[in-house]
Amino acid sequence: DAGITQSPRHKVTETGTPVTLRCHQTENHRYMYWYRQDPGHGLRLIHYSYGVKDTDKGEVSDGYSVSRSKTEDFLLTLESATSSQTSVYFCAISDLGPDSGANVLTFGAGSRLTVL
Amino acid sequence: KQEVTQIPAALSVPEGENLVLNCSFTDSAIYNLQWFRQDPGKGLTSLLLIQSSQREQTSGRLNASLDKSSGRSTLYIAASQPGDSATYLCAVCTPYAGNMLTFGGGTRLMVKP
Numbered sequence: 001d002a003g004i005t006q007s008p009r010h011k012v013t014e015t016g017t018p019v020t021l022r023c024h025q026t027e028n029h030r031y032m033y034w035y036r037q038d039p040g041h042g043l044r045l046i047h048y049s050y051g052v053k054d055t056d057k058g059e060v061s062d063g064y065s066v067s068r069s070k071t072e073d074f075l076l077t078l079e080s081a082t083s084s085q086t087s088v089y090f091c092a093i094s095d096l097g098p099d100s101g102a103n104v105l106t107f108g109a110g111s112r113l114t115v116l
Numbered sequence: 117k118q119e120v121t122q123i124p125a126a127l128s129v130p131e132g133e134n135l136v137l138n139c140s141f142t143d144s145a146i147y148n149l150q151w152f153r154q155d156p157g158k159g160l161t162s163l164l165l166i167q168s169s170q171r172e173q174t175s176g177r178l179n180a181s182l183d184k185s186s187g188r189s190t191l192y193i194a195a196s197q198p199g200d201s202a203t204y205l206c207a208v209c210t211p212y213a214g215n216m217l218t219f220g221g222g223t224r225l226m227v228k229p
Contacts, residue, residue: 033216040221058216098209098210100147101148101168107159108159110157110159
């Protein structure tokens, strides 16, 4: 998927366990995003990053944290997974910011997480 | 809060037909509107991006229009093919902090041979 990979692609875990999803890019893009996709809700932004160590909350950030220590990696952590966090998680990257009006997003293939 | 609606939710057409997918949004304060394609079990692929100052964008058999004042966009697909079968999502990019792209629910398109 054009220089963006997500891992793991599938994960099944139990309620209360910590989970970390990784997004890795080789495009040297400044902006990175984590979305979740759920039936009936579409895609919703969880967190985003506009540079190394620069992150901010999205629309549905409760229960999630992120870190970006290197340009190429953006980690999404569920400190204590709940069943409501069962979803498909997508990472996206862009080289331009939203205010440019030209921020084409490239998406990863997704990570399917099931919390039992 | 920006809300994006796509109608219809699903569409089935015979091959060769020209078709229009609709997207509407509630707040015209947008940076751009983007159309994406999503195949089952896959990520999203960007198709077209229309900046707020533009009226339309074209790529091959795809043409997207934007009427910001009325909060509407259409994606026109000419001479549809079975390979066009996918879910099409529109998203508006807004200046709201923490919101970025607001997605519609998508239109699931099936083009029958």
